[in-house]
Amino acid sequence: MAMGVVVLQNVWKKYGDVEAVKNLNLECKEGEFLALLGPSGCGKSSTLRMIAGLERITLGSIFIDGREVNALEPRQRDIAMAFEAYALYPHLTAYENIAFPLRVRGMREQEVDRRVREIADTLDIGNILDRLPRHLSGGQQQRISFARAMVRPARVYLMDEPLSHLDAKQRSQLRSELKRLHRFKGLTIVFVTHDQIEAMAMADRIAVMNLGVLQQVGTPLEVFNHPKNLFVANFVGEPPINLLSVTVRQEGQDILFTGDGFMIAMRDGRLAAAAAKLSTSKGVLGIRPMHIALHRESVSPHSIPGNVTLYEGLGDTAVVTVQVGGNAVRVETSPDVSVSIGERVFLQFSAAHVHLFDQDTGENLLH
Amino acid sequence: MAEVVLKNVVKRYGELEAVSNVSFECRNGEFLVLLGPSGAGKTSTLKMIAGLEKITSGQVFIGGREVNGLEPRQRRVAMVFENYALYPHLSVFDNIASPLKAAGVAPGDIEARVKHVAKMLQIEQLLDRRPAHLSGGQQQRVSFGRALAKEADVYLMDEPLSHLDAKLRHETRGELKRLHGELGTSTIYVTHDFREALALADRVVVLDKGSIQQIGTPAEVYDQPANDFVADLIGEPPMNLIGCVATQLDGSLCFASDAFSLRVPSHAVDCVRGMTLPRQVRIGIRPTHITVELRPAGEDSVRAEVYVLEPLGALSILTVKLGADLVKIRVPEDFSAEIGDQVWLRFAEEKIRVFDAESGHRLV
Structure with a gap:
């Protein structure tokens, strides 16, 4: 070699x-x-x-x-x-x-x-x-x-x-x-x-x-x-990745993530395999700000509702902070998206962008 | 709460003029950011408002009262510095309480104010700890808390x-904006970081070498920079500035150089028509307002050569050589090209800005 x-x-x-x-x-x-x-x-x-x-x-x-x-x-x-x-x-x-x-x-x-x-x-x-x-x-x-x-x-x-x-x-x-x-x-x-x-x-x-x-x-x-x-x-990554503590449960083909103020179901083979590796039912769900879409209406049963607490325009992009239960979730959007503080919005992301970490070891189970 | 007004303020250190005839206003409840590189005069300006530096000439007013002759503590201002400057031997509680004690606030009131501020900053559980x-x-x-606990205008x-x-910078920036939203206290904030300026400010004062370059909302300084200095200061990468001449070719107005020729966009036609042609200019276009094709993309596409491609995760920065200028473009992370490849650029027409080549002032 x-x-x-x-x-x-x-x-x-x-x-x-x-x-x-x-x-x-x-x-x-x-x-x-x-x-x-x-x-x-x-x-x-x-x-x-x-x-x-x-x-x-x-x-x-x-x-x-x-x-x-x-x-x-x-x-x-x-x-x-x-x-x-x-x-x-x-x-x-x-x-x-x-x-x-x-x-x-x-x-x-x-x-x-x-x-x-x-x-x-x-x-x-x-x-x-x-x-x-x-x-x-x-x-x-x-x-x-x-x-x-x-x-x-x-x-x-x-x-x-x-x-x-x-x-x-x-x-x-x-x-x-x-x-x-x-x-x-x-x-x-x-x-x-x-x-x-x-x-x-x-x-x-x-x-x-x-x-x-x-x-x-x-x-x-x-x-x-x-x-x-x-x-x-x-x-690695700016703005930094969102990390949400979740309880993970398998229900039929769906993986159910329950956290403070939200619950989403995802159907994805990779996620299911990762969830199976968790040492307990507790995990940390990771999603990058640029991989979250922000909607004004509930676009699917899989979107997460929250309230806008902060809007930061940065010129080329904007960062919107959305309060979901006890979690402040950052979303990177186009600067043309206009939202007001206090507005109710819905967050959506695809299973392909989700990371699942073991709470104790910190290991990415999808890796 | 109070407004702050600077009128023709000058600061000299011996021969050196650090601040040259600066006038601006921070309105009641406004978050005003002084933005500029090192040596711009922004910290000197702030210190004159605080009373930590003498004003060489001109006037500073706080809440309608001229403060030139007043001591810092008489000005009802509170300061937060880059270094936290906490007392290492005091607990968090005592650090926040110290300016209140010095001001002779009653102990009962001190406790109430410290607790209120700690709650606001979510540091209640840290009050017993030492800074170390x-x-x-x-x-x-904690250093924010100490400033906030003081009653300041x-x-x-x-x-x-x-x-x-x-x-942390990201988190604290958000926190600060939220706090200002809650408290609504007039704030003047110095930074060299355009992101902080755009994210926090109601209005931005851009300074260079002691002089004001532009005062405007974040959207204004980003979208309509007053001159090439402001264009180059804001954005990462900043606005591209491309040297060329405004001229008439075959009866139509265009921006031309050895490397390209570009039809003058409709919003610029009137201005260009009013010029003595040909005229040396620089066109400004942000990296996010250019798209890249791997083959000729119509009449208005401009050929360039790949200089370097830098992945940043969610997107990449492509640098191309266009005549004598390097032009930077934000491209998707799956864009791929080798150094030396030919590519074709399309500029979002309505986003093109035009600057005078000599003075740097924006013309369009």
Whole structure:
């Protein structure tokens, strides 16, 4: 079996009594853009730093290109790193900053020039190469820092929240540039972020972590559409997924979900199989705000009545909050839908978009 | 409750003019949002209203009374900041009660007010806890509670949600809007986040480099941005601005560049006819008002090249290269294309806006 470029086998990181990374098994394939996603303290940066060789591995093994690197110095690992801080040399021009890692390696002048111009072109910084860092905006500095990290050939490029310093606009620009750079050059990248949108937009696969434990690895759409557990469902998606406590009962071919202020029946083989896996009759029903349709009249016996408590227009979309018993359910709609506070509405969604989680384990039973 | 009026307000820090001749009004009971990037002057403006910064020139009125010379505590305002600034050694109850104690409110009244506010914010069960034992969202609620417990005519809030993670920010934003609906107290709220502005505000004041760019309802600033700055500030992705010339070709008016030619939509014809042609303009169109086809889609479709496709879950953002501009489009999550592919764009005609290329002002 072909081995990934980076392979982590049963990797642990402990700081004294704190277990920052717990028994992590993960691989980044040739040419893959892998995002490590999670909240602060989830172990994503510790993981990256162990791959880089900046942190000792407490237990387990890390392989780069099939070779165990546990004992190797960072510079022996054939990796390149881009960090959140730009750390450019202030007395060198943008060009010289980018060329620096190539010159250190004694690369021929002609080759240095070719490589610097090529990467500058991709990152759209060809016109600022003769400037000093202090004459560059934050976004431009970040591009130079990227270019410097990526100009030299390396087996793996490691990035720790490289976009988090930037404002929203620069971040979304650089996000596109980075994705293109990756696609064009077929680079292998491990990218750490707490921003689910960043991970979704760029990565081939996302590894979601929480409290040192890997929760799920999958493509952006797998993670979004088939979250493995409550944590992933909750962490990915904006506005966040609706989670409703329910009692689940099978009645003939129907699965009956009863919660605070509502009861719906659904007929769906997948749901029936999932319901059968519940350890008790209690579960958590998950439905994303964009998968709920909002009606003014009861369109079917399967719609859920509720009262509008909040309307938030966001320009391109709107979020309507509907009170159903003790649950505040968010619905994402077109901004053209007009509803008033207090109005009675009916919510409808298809079985295909429903998730069912075990209340105790948090596991998605449809997964 | 009271209205707040700013008349020709200027704030200078030495040479630097942070706020330049700003005039606006927050009506009685209104939720007014000051929106702008960092350095826009929005926090300086808020602090002048609060009395935390001196006003260099101009006047601030609260409830019809000029407050320029008044101390913060004489202005009957309550503030909520980005950092919660709770007393770590005091319980939630005492944190909320502290401004009331300082104001000499009778102990019986203090208890009643704290309990009332706690109920409103759904933190009744937390009153005995210390801040260290609360989540970020709970701490922010307590900090709201402290402002709400005070009897104030105006609430002033400076980025109160920016510390919270995405989920909590969403929830607290909803909570805040609901509270304002219940209390109806005039509120001036500072943010750099257009979503908060659109979701919360009755009206939005858009600021840049110390100057007002536009004052309008959320629908107005979204649909009819006064200039290219406002167009670019609102929306994720924001409005696309595409450079071209308004001109006449074969007897018909069009917007043209090396990359495309587009018939001037009917709502813009009168305006374009009044111009000296050709004229450099930028047409503005939101990412949600463009559809994409994989083959030529009629006369008015515009050919472009796929630059990058970014899935975001329920939808994807497609970026295409159109001449010298990158154009972003919201597409369904099942849309698929490779970098370099040709696609054809159709703009929703009635949604096209036109901006002057030089001044940035909206013309149509």
